[in-house]
Amino acid sequence: MAGLTLELLGMQLLTGIALGSIYALLALGLCLIFGMLGVVNFAHGAFFMVGAFLGVYFLGLTGNFLFSILLVPIVTGAIGLVTERFLIRPLYGRGIDYPLLLTFGLSYVLIEIMRVSFGIEGLPSITPDSLKGSMNVGIGYFPKYRIFLIAVTALIILGIWFFIQKTRYGLIIKAGSRDPEIVKVLGVDVAKVWLLVFGIGTAIAGLSGILASPTRSVNPEMGIPILAESFVVTVVGGMGSPIGAVVAGLLVGVVYSLTSLFAPALAELSIFVLMAVVLLIRPQGLFGKSGFMS
Amino acid sequence: MSAANITPILEAQHVSMQFGKFKALSDVSTSFQTGSLTAIIGPNGAGKSTFFNVLSGAFPPSEGKILFNGVDITHQKPYEFARIGISKSFQITNVFKQLSVHENVRVATQMQVSRFNFLKDARSLLSTIESADELLERVGLHQLGHKKSGDLAHGQQRALEIAMALACKPSLLLLDEPTAGMSPEETLVMMDLIRTLATERTVILVEHKMKLIMGLCNRIIVLHHGEFLAEGTPNEIQNNAEVRRVYLGQG
Amino acid sequence: MQAIFQLISTHRVLATTLFLMVFPWLMPYEALAINILIFGLFAMGFNLLFGYMGLLSFGHAAFLGMGSYITGISIVSFGMPWGAAILFGVIAAAFGGLVIGFLAIRTRGIYFSMVTLALGQIVYYGFYKAEKLTGGENGLRGVKVDPFNIFGFKVDFLNPLIKYYIILFFVVIAIWLVSRILKSPLGAVMEAIRENEKRVSACGYNVAQTKLLVFILSAAICGLAGSLRALHLSIVPIDSLHYLQSGQAVMMSILGGMGTFFGPFVGAAVMLYLEDVVTSFTKHWMAVVGLIFIFFVLFFPKGIWGSILEYLRVQKGTPK
Numbered sequence: 001m002a003g004l005t006l007e008l009l010g011m012q013l014l015t016g017i018a019l020g021s022i023y024a025l026l027a028l029g030l031c032l033i034f035g036m037l038g039v040v041n042f043a044h045g046a047f048f049m050v051g052a053f054l055g056v057y058f059l060g061l062t063g064n065f066l067f068s069i070l071l072v073p074i075v076t077g078a079i080g081l082v083t084e085r086f087l088i089r090p091l092y093g094r095g096i097d098y099p100l101l102l103t104f105g106l107s108y109v110l111i112e113i114m115r116v117s118f119g120i121e122g123l124p125s126i127t128p129d130s131l132k133g134s135m136n137v138g139i140g141y142f143p144k145y146r147i148f149l150i151a152v153t154a155l156i157i158l159g160i161w162f163f164i165q166k167t168r169y170g171l172i173i174k175a176g177s178r179d180p181e182i183v184k185v186l187g188v189d190v191a192k193v194w195l196l197v198f199g200i201g202t203a204i205a206g207l208s209g210i211l212a213s214p215t216r217s218v219n220p221e222m223g224i225p226i227l228a229e230s231f232v233v234t235v236v237g238g239m240g241s242p243i244g245a246v247v248a249g250l251l252v253g254v255v256y257s258l259t260s261l262f263a264p265a266l267a268e269l270s271i272f273v274l275m276a277v278v279l280l281i282r283p284q285g286l287f288g289k290s291g292f293m294s
Numbered sequence: 295m296s297a298a299n300i301t302p303i304l305e306a307q308h309v310s311m312q313f314g315k316f317k318a319l320s321d322v323s324t325s326f327q328t329g330s331l332t333a334i335i336g337p338n339g340a341g342k343s344t345f346f347n348v349l350s351g352a353f354p355p356s357e358g359k360i361l362f363n364g365v366d367i368t369h370q371k372p373y374e375f376a377r378i379g380i381s382k383s384f385q386i387t388n389v390f391k392q393l394s395v396h397e398n399v400r401v402a403t404q405m406q407v408s409r410f411n412f413l414k415d416a417r418s419l420l421s422t423i424e425s426a427d428e429l430l431e432r433v434g435l436h437q438l439g440h441k442k443s444g445d446l447a448h449g450q451q452r453a454l455e456i457a458m459a460l461a462c463k464p465s466l467l468l469l470d471e472p473t474a475g476m477s478p479e480e481t482l483v484m485m486d487l488i489r490t491l492a493t494e495r496t497v498i499l500v501e502h503k504m505k506l507i508m509g510l511c512n513r514i515i516v517l518h519h520g521e522f523l524a525e526g527t528p529n530e531i532q533n534n535a536e537v538r539r540v541y542l543g544q545g
Numbered sequence: 546m547q548a549i550f551q552l553i554s555t556h557r558v559l560a561t562t563l564f565l566m567v568f569p570w571l572m573p574y575e576a577l578a579i580n581i582l583i584f585g586l587f588a589m590g591f592n593l594l595f596g597y598m599g600l601l602s603f604g605h606a607a608f609l610g611m612g613s614y615i616t617g618i619s620i621v622s623f624g625m626p627w628g629a630a631i632l633f634g635v636i637a638a639a640f641g642g643l644v645i646g647f648l649a650i651r652t653r654g655i656y657f658s659m660v661t662l663a664l665g666q667i668v669y670y671g672f673y674k675a676e677k678l679t680g681g682e683n684g685l686r687g688v689k690v691d692p693f694n695i696f697g698f699k700v701d702f703l704n705p706l707i708k709y710y711i712i713l714f715f716v717v718i719a720i721w722l723v724s725r726i727l728k729s730p731l732g733a734v735m736e737a738i739r740e741n742e743k744r745v746s747a748c749g750y751n752v753a754q755t756k757l758l759v760f761i762l763s764a765a766i767c768g769l770a771g772s773l774r775a776l777h778l779s780i781v782p783i784d785s786l787h788y789l790q791s792g793q794a795v796m797m798s799i800l801g802g803m804g805t806f807f808g809p810f811v812g813a814a815v816m817l818y819l820e821d822v823v824t825s826f827t828k829h830w831m832a833v834v835g836l837i838f839i840f841f842v843l844f845f846p847k848g849i850w851g852s853i854l855e856y857l858r859v860q861k862g863t864p865k
Contacts, residue, residue: 034655038655040655087839090843091842091843097601098846100601100655100658101842102839104792105796105838105839108831108832109831109836111831112829112832115829116829227662228662231659231660231662232663234659235659239659265674269667269670272663272664272667272670275663279651279652280648371746371751372747373746373747375747376747376748377749384743384744388741388744388747390737390741391740391741392736393736393740397733401733401734401748402748404733404734405748405750411729411731412725412729412732414729414730415728415729416732419730458744459747461748462748
């Protein structure tokens with residue numbers, strides 16, 4: 001293959017890791033919601049999209065990226081809290097499909113709200129000035145923003161891990177996802193935990209959105225393929241497994257990136273084929289537990 | 295006592311069951327003779343339900359084997375267990391709540407006749423309907439055929455479960471706490487039913503109502519902390535010092 | 546009132562056929578009636594799997610789309626007669642059902658919904674990229690049916706009313722098939738699986754095999770809807786394969802009443818008629834649909850027809 005060098009491969013790998021970081025973060029949010037509430041958030045892609053729009057909007061308004069990164073998850077988290085409290089909670093006890101269906105309907109509403117607020121064309125994406133341009137990573141010049149992206153998502157994921165593993169609240173969340181009864185015995189209101197976790201999940205989705213916004217076009221439909229892609233990551237990683245979400249997220253990003261290099265027309269298809277292969281030989285996913293279901 | 299060279303209908307060999315870090319069963323070995331009516335008992339947490347699930351094919355043990363008439367069936371799927379003649383009722387009532395009582399049993403009897411046929415009218419399969427009627431009569435539910443099974447009283451739902459379990463014409467019937475949640479009257483009815491059923495096939499029960507077991511079974515197996523503790527006739531078990539110590543006031 | 550419903554219920558295929566024969570005159574224009582036929586069939590095929598068996602697939606657009614594309618490609622690229630093209634479309638969709646079903650059934654519960662959505666997207670991207678055959682982003686064009694003769698009677702597909710009745714012919718056959726399936730032993734097992742899979746297994750049924758069979762039947766019916774749609778539109782839009790199209794089947798089923806015979810058609814009719822009306826005075830149809838759907842999920846999960854049936858059942862005081 002003419003022009004293929006180790007450097008080119010390395011750069012493409014790095015691009016894949018940057019893409020995969022977003023996937024990992026998204027899938028982690030999805031996993032937390034599923035692990036704790038047993039709900040697959042079909043509005044996850046929509047929250048991602050809302051995060052991207054709000055991110056561009058706040059950045060345009062304040063010129064402060066850090067501020068925007070802090071504000072966006074608060075807003076999408078708040079929308080999530082309202083959603084759980086008034087739309088999803090009434091559905092508990094009804095049947096596993098109902099919350100899923102509701103979030104699907106919600107995604108339609110969120111998409112339309114963004115269309116009305118920001119126009120059907122979307123907004124031009126903004127890269128913060130300090131992160132524009134490229135930097136030397138040894139094997140070549142790589143966009144500064146993507147390095148930032150990898151670093152920041154790694155930090156966030158570590159932070160989430162720390163929160164779950166080491167804090168009291170995290171313990172409750174971990175315990176609750178295994179046995180809501182135990183949590184009740186501990187004197188904690190399970191409903192509050194569900195509320196909180198759903199909010200955290202949508203906050204993460206929004207955060208992924210703003211972090212991804214400089215790397216792609218920001219339009220109301222951007223969350224639609226993202227939903228499918230987060231499902232791919234979840235299936236590959238294993239449902240309910242946070243480690244699986246992160247590892248699979250990075251893997252899927254890399255697979256996409258490398259396929260773009262060798263067979264660009266097949267890039268989107270490649271990650272779905274990966275998922276199909278995993279389904280065939282290990283249906284529970286890389287880190288999922290065998291035989292566990294619904 | 296049966297002669298040593300008659301193959302037991304069901305045998306558990308060195309069965310262990312591990313759930314993550316928790317060992318629910320440790321090296322349990324025992325066998326069940328054809329035609330016997332055995333109860334598995336033990337204090338809470340003894341592993342009775344887990345053992346029941348392994349014996350009935352709900353999941354395979356982490357270690358060990360299950361033999362049916364001498365044949366290793368350890369890793370067969372639940373539906374395969376049913377097809378070879380091992381039938382069970384569940385601890386938590388497991389009927390098709392939205393379907394009528396008659397439809398519930400008919401789904402079970404249909405299995406024997408016609409599984410994949412999607413063009414024939416189910417109502418024309420007279421043999422399945424007759425079998426369903428017969429089974430409902432056996433368990434005393436023939437008057438309630440048209441009622442939605444979700445609307446039945448608890449004891450009636452359990453009777454329905456037994457009717458469904460009988461539909462696969464089992465040579466071995468496993469019942470998980472068949473009288474759980476029943477009133478004294480319902481319990482007596484169920485006991486009579488089990489007694490009759492036991493004359494035609496091998497029955498294994500999980501129970502903890504001791505008075506019930508004493509009057510019903512000809513053999514008892516005692517589990518404790520996932521291990522095999524003792525076995526014998528009701529009298530032998532009642533007088534077993536270890537069993538008394540373990541139960542101490544329970545029963 | 547009760548007696549009428551009882552009569553309709555017993556002769557449901559006949560009742561539906563008679564109603565559908567006069568349906569074009571109830572609608573403002575024929576194309577809407579045809580759309581309702583096609584999507585009613587789509588929802589009906591989907592409902593077999595979801596309403597009756599409890600498996601929520603978000604990938605059924607793959608079968609609608611496969612039916613459309615294979616029928617279209619048969620005509621456009623291979624010059625086949627339209628009857629054969631429909632057959633190929635249905636077979637292709639059934640085969641798709643076999644492959645996707647086989648992979649998806651290895652999973653259960655909510656996982657199933659995620660997996661079917663993602664598998665459906667494989668079909669979407671696959672057809673998208675196969676530009677030479679499918680037209681890619683622009684869709685497949687030129688699916689034409691030339692006028693032909695039946696018993697000396699000239700049948701011109703360009704006449705909307707004639708087109709409606711030809712499509713109705715196939716739809717009625719499919720409705721009859723669905724009715725038979727539901728009344729058959731398989732139908733009983735399907736509903737039992739929805740209620741309690743473990744119990745069905747304990748009775749000796751190979752539940753996985755049964756699910757796969759129903760998946761294939763469901764896919765074939767949705768494929769037929771797709772084949773008919775290709776002939777109706779003369780084009781096949783690429784979005785036929787997208788999961789949002791699958792979502793439409795889900796919404797129609799919930800709206801109309803899942804697990805009921807007439808529900809899917811009621812849902813399709815209501816949704817498409819509403820879309821026709823609403824889009825004439827606003828472009829925010831997506832929000833309207835989303836809100837209506839949320840409303841039904843929260844307050845009317847049984848759907849329009851399902852709620853009516855429930856009301857009658859309560860009135861009568863019998864279980865089923």
